[in-house]
Amino acid sequence: MTNFSDPTVVARAALSRLFEPSDTVGLALTLASGPIDALRIATGRISAGTTLTLEIAGLLEAQGISTRPQALGDALERWRPRVADLAPERDLATLERLGGILLTPECDEWPKAIDDLQLSAPSCLWVRGNYSRGIPELNRMVAVVGSRDSTAYGAGMTGDLAAGLVTRGYTVVSGGAYGIDAQAHRSALAAAQDERAMPTIGVTACGIDRYYPAGNEQLLRETARRGMLIAEVPPGSSPTRWRFLQRNRLIAGLCAVTVVVEARWRSGALNTAHHAAGLGRSVGAVPGSVYSANSAGCHRLLREGSAVCVTDAAEIAELAGPMGSVTLPEPDEAPAVHDGLTVEDLLLLDALPVRASTTIDKLASVAGLSIRDVLAGLSRLELSTLAQRTDDGGWRRDTPHPYSRRPHNNSTNSSSNSSNNSEKG
Amino acid sequence: MTNFSDPTVVARAALSRLFEPSDTVGLALTLASGPIDALRIATGRISAGTTLTLEIAGLLEAQGISTRPQALGDALERWRPRVADLAPERDLATLERLGGILLTPECDEWPKAIDDLQLSAPSCLWVRGNYSRGIPELNRMVAVVGSRDSTAYGAGMTGDLAAGLVTRGYTVVSGGAYGIDAQAHRSALAAAQDERAMPTIGVTACGIDRYYPAGNEQLLRETARRGMLIAEVPPGSSPTRWRFLQRNRLIAGLCAVTVVVEARWRSGALNTAHHAAGLGRSVGAVPGSVYSANSAGCHRLLREGSAVCVTDAAEIAELAGPMGSVTLPEPDEAPAVHDGLTVEDLLLLDALPVRASTTIDKLASVAGLSIRDVLAGLSRLELSTLAQRTDDGGWRRDTPHPYSRRPHNNSTNSSSNSSNNSEKG
Numbered sequence: 001m002t003n004f005s006d007p008t009v010v011a012r013a014a015l016s017r018l019f020e021p022s023d024t025v026g027l028a029l030t031l032a033s034g035p036i037d038a039l040r041i042a043t044g045r046i047s048a049g050t051t052l053t054l055e056i057a058g059l060l061e062a063q064g065i066s067t068r069p070q071a072l073g074d075a076l077e078r079w080r081p082r083v084a085d086l087a088p089e090r091d092l093a094t095l096e097r098l099g100g101i102l103l104t105p106e107c108d109e110w111p112k113a114i115d116d117l118q119l120s121a122p123s124c125l126w127v128r129g130n131y132s133r134g135i136p137e138l139n140r141m142v143a144v145v146g147s148r149d150s151t152a153y154g155a156g157m158t159g160d161l162a163a164g165l166v167t168r169g170y171t172v173v174s175g176g177a178y179g180i181d182a183q184a185h186r187s188a189l190a191a192a193q194d195e196r197a198m199p200t201i202g203v204t205a206c207g208i209d210r211y212y213p214a215g216n217e218q219l220l221r222e223t224a225r226r227g228m229l230i231a232e233v234p235p236g237s238s239p240t241r242w243r244f245l246q247r248n249r250l251i252a253g254l255c256a257v258t259v260v261v262e263a264r265w266r267s268g269a270l271n272t273a274h275h276a277a278g279l280g281r282s283v284g285a286v287p288g289s290v291y292s293a294n295s296a297g298c299h300r301l302l303r304e305g306s307a308v309c310v311t312d313a314a315e316i317a318e319l320a321g322p323m324g325s326v327t328l329p330e331p332d333e334a335p336a337v338h339d340g341l342t343v344e345d346l347l348l349l350d351a352l353p354v355r356a357s358t359t360i361d362k363l364a365s366v367a368g369l370s371i372r373d374v375l376a377g378l379s380r381l382e383l384s385t386l387a388q389r390t391d392d393g394g395w396r397r398d399t400p401h402p403y404s405r406r407p408h409n410n411s412t413n414s415s416s417n418s419s420n421n422s423e424k425g
Numbered sequence: 426m427t428n429f430s431d432p433t434v435v436a437r438a439a440l441s442r443l444f445e446p447s448d449t450v451g452l453a454l455t456l457a458s459g460p461i462d463a464l465r466i467a468t469g470r471i472s473a474g475t476t477l478t479l480e481i482a483g484l485l486e487a488q489g490i491s492t493r494p495q496a497l498g499d500a501l502e503r504w505r506p507r508v509a510d511l512a513p514e515r516d517l518a519t520l521e522r523l524g525g526i527l528l529t530p531e532c533d534e535w536p537k538a539i540d541d542l543q544l545s546a547p548s549c550l551w552v553r554g555n556y557s558r559g560i561p562e563l564n565r566m567v568a569v570v571g572s573r574d575s576t577a578y579g580a581g582m583t584g585d586l587a588a589g590l591v592t593r594g595y596t597v598v599s600g601g602a603y604g605i606d607a608q609a610h611r612s613a614l615a616a617a618q619d620e621r622a623m624p625t626i627g628v629t630a631c632g633i634d635r636y637y638p639a640g641n642e643q644l645l646r647e648t649a650r651r652g653m654l655i656a657e658v659p660p661g662s663s664p665t666r667w668r669f670l671q672r673n674r675l676i677a678g679l680c681a682v683t684v685v686v687e688a689r690w691r692s693g694a695l696n697t698a699h700h701a702a703g704l705g706r707s708v709g710a711v712p713g714s715v716y717s718a719n720s721a722g723c724h725r726l727l728r729e730g731s732a733v734c735v736t737d738a739a740e741i742a743e744l745a746g747p748m749g750s751v752t753l754p755e756p757d758e759a760p761a762v763h764d765g766l767t768v769e770d771l772l773l774l775d776a777l778p779v780r781a782s783t784t785i786d787k788l789a790s791v792a793g794l795s796i797r798d799v800l801a802g803l804s805r806l807e808l809s810t811l812a813q814r815t816d817d818g819g820w821r822r823d824t825p826h827p828y829s830r831r832p833h834n835n836s837t838n839s840s841s842n843s844s845n846n847s848e849k850g
Contacts, residue, residue, distance in 0.1 A: 020772065020793045077795030085790060157715055240775035242768065287712030287724055290582055290736040299712055302727055302734035309727035309734070311715040343667065347445065350665035365510060368445045370502030 164313025571605025589738025
């Protein structure tokens with residue numbers, strides 16, 4: 001799919017090794033002069049000239065990035081030590097051996113959503129895996145991220161959410177780390193029934209030819225086979241702290257929703273969430289026990305209002321927008337016997353004794369209703385089998401068979417109604 | 426404190442038996458004609474007259490309460506069955522025996538906050554207990570409510586929150602029910618060191634001479650002794666579903682913040698929360714396990730945006746406003762070794778090998794920094810004991826003693842720094 005000898009492709013492959021992720025000066029240079037000239041300038045083969053230098057400064061300023069006047073000069077010095085090691089053809093050959101492709105902003109398959117990163121957008125994306133149908137659209141991509149030291153609760157929730165998302169046709173995006181990330185990939189793969197589906201994408205901080213961390217090698221191989229691995233750094237690159245942090249912005253940028261399942265008060269997952277919020281993407285946080293330090297970061301997001309509380313895949317789908325718009329069914333709790341009654345009938349029902357019978361006058365006084373309202377209400381309650389005439393001409397509560405069907409709310413009532421003044425707490 | 430023979434007091438005591446809670450017509454009548462004439466009219470001793478009838482209709486309409494033209498006529502019929510049973514002097518005598526007082530809107534001690542309930546405000550409040558310093562001001566009152574069938578988690582959280590609130594000088598208000606309510610009262614009483622404090626107030630759906638539910642009798646007696654019991658219905662009144670629901674609005678109205686600790690998807694506690702939100706009061710919800718049905722109501726509130734996520738008493742105090750304004754300390758997590766480093770120094774730190782030594786040139790290429798930046802950065806890292814010169818003139822990472830104090834962030838670092846490319850997950 002990728003033309004590995006296209007000069008633009010080769011130039012971008014080289015730039016992705018020259019620039020660290022989010023090298024805004026480098027990206028402004030690329031934007032101003034195109035990738036081929038950008039590479040010539042960045043490697044010192046041609047000089048930038050005053051006009052271009054001013055244009056780059058203008059681009060940076062327009063993005064609110066304050067730079068020193070000599071920003072480009074500084075950048076050239078920063079890039080110089082790496083020039084000798086550039087070998088984009090070798091990197092592209094590695095990619096080809098892996099059966100991968102290089103996505104560039106110039107190609108149709110480029111995920112447009114990532115351009116929201118503006119001057120932090122990647123120079124290109126190194127991709128391997130089940131690419132036949134391309135990278136899914138933004139509103140089908142959900143990031144599921146969280147702590148490496150996840151708890152059993154976090155793992156369980158991640159599994160439920162990932163499986164529920166895949167079943168609904170979403171792709172679960174994560175970072176391939178231990179803990180929540182690994183569980184997200186694993187459960188997404190397990191839930192995918194259809195080999196043509198794209199259950200999960202791992203966005204790696206290292207080159208896509210490497211499996212990091214080593215303990216996740218099998219999982220990452222399977223992700224590369226049935227899903228995808230994506231990186232902005234070229235093959236062979238090591239994961240560094242900076243690249244982990246920047247990888248988080250890529251995950252946020254690729255997804256309509258970022259869900260944090262478990263995160264400590266300080267956590268890389270919060271970094272991903274903040275990137276997502278900064279991009280105007282939806283952020284969900286899974287609540288958990290207040291006593292679990294691994295949920296403190298989620299609660300922090302909820303408290304700050306940066307995230308919406310999500311408890312299942314349907315709620316996440318709702319955040320993902322149109323494609324995922326589903327009406328949430330209310331949890332299936334048995335309706336109470338008094339559901340749907342008017343205030344008057346509720347007062348009357350509470351005034352009716354369960355065993356002994358009572359009179360209309362007494363009911364009016366106890367319930368605080370007029371005689372007329374008591375008579376009308378009793379007819380309604382009798383119809384709903386909630387009130388019963390007694391042999392002595394009085395009234396009492398009808399205690400129905402526990403599984404009888406109530407006409408007024410048309411649902412079974414599985415609890416005993418013998419207790420009178422019970423509060424729904 | 427209460428003048429039990431004051432005609433206004435006697436009239437309001439009677440009206441509180443004649444009207445069910447939130448009888449808007451009755452309250453409009455009281456507002457329009459004063460309690461003494463309202464009682465005369467409500468009991469049929471005098472007639473309302475056209476002007477008053479119109480005034481009442483106007484009051485109801487102004488509050489957006491749609492009524493039928495014959496609203497007052499309907500109400501008179503509704504009140505009539507109870508007229509014969511009125512005995513306000515007997516009720517007040519019961520109150521006096523209990524050492525209680527009757528608060529009316531006419532007295533100085535009336536909690537002004539409750540007037541926010543407008544035409545649903547109570548006719549009067551029947552109060553018993555440790556009244557020497559009156560009902561605390563709104564911004565010292567926090568409602569802690571939740572399910573009757575609370576879990577160990579809910580009980581634990583309630584205990585922590587109630588104790589934390591009382592320690593900070595707040596009064597914990599709840600409904601005296603089983604579960605969260607009882608735990609809130611219990612923990613508040615246990616946390617109160619000072620007999621002059623007002624740790625907790627129980628707002629009951631029945632008369633304050635009754636202990637409902639029976640299993641909480643001892644707790645309610647203790648609440649009445651060291652805290653307070655408050656009701657809008659007179660002594661002897663039974664708790665009914667309607668009164669439970671209306672009691673919730675009183676709790677919400679009396680408190681600056683309502684906190685729901687545990688609640689099922691349908692729960693009376695959510696009703697209290699919605700009352701509080703409707704009154705513009707703050708609402709907090711405690712998160713919990715998604716797998717716990719008893720937290721589903723809390724998550725619902727969080728998801729709907731009706732509540733703020735709260736995890737400790739300090740966060741609740743923050744919601745309560747000025748008196749409780751405290752700066753939240755961040756949880757005491759050990760800062761990471763790289764906290765506070767610039768991007769350049771972070772890149773450099775990651776490029777430094779842990780064991781072998783490396784050269785300036787190599788560092789520049791690996792880190793993607795200029796030679797100048799590498800030299801400057803190494804000086805800073807050396808000062809922070811993060812980088813170390815080697816005997817052969819190269820550089821490597823310094824692996825400090827785990828408990829050494831770092832100059833650059835002035836805090837102890839309790840974790841090993843030997844792993845290089847570790848991600849904070």
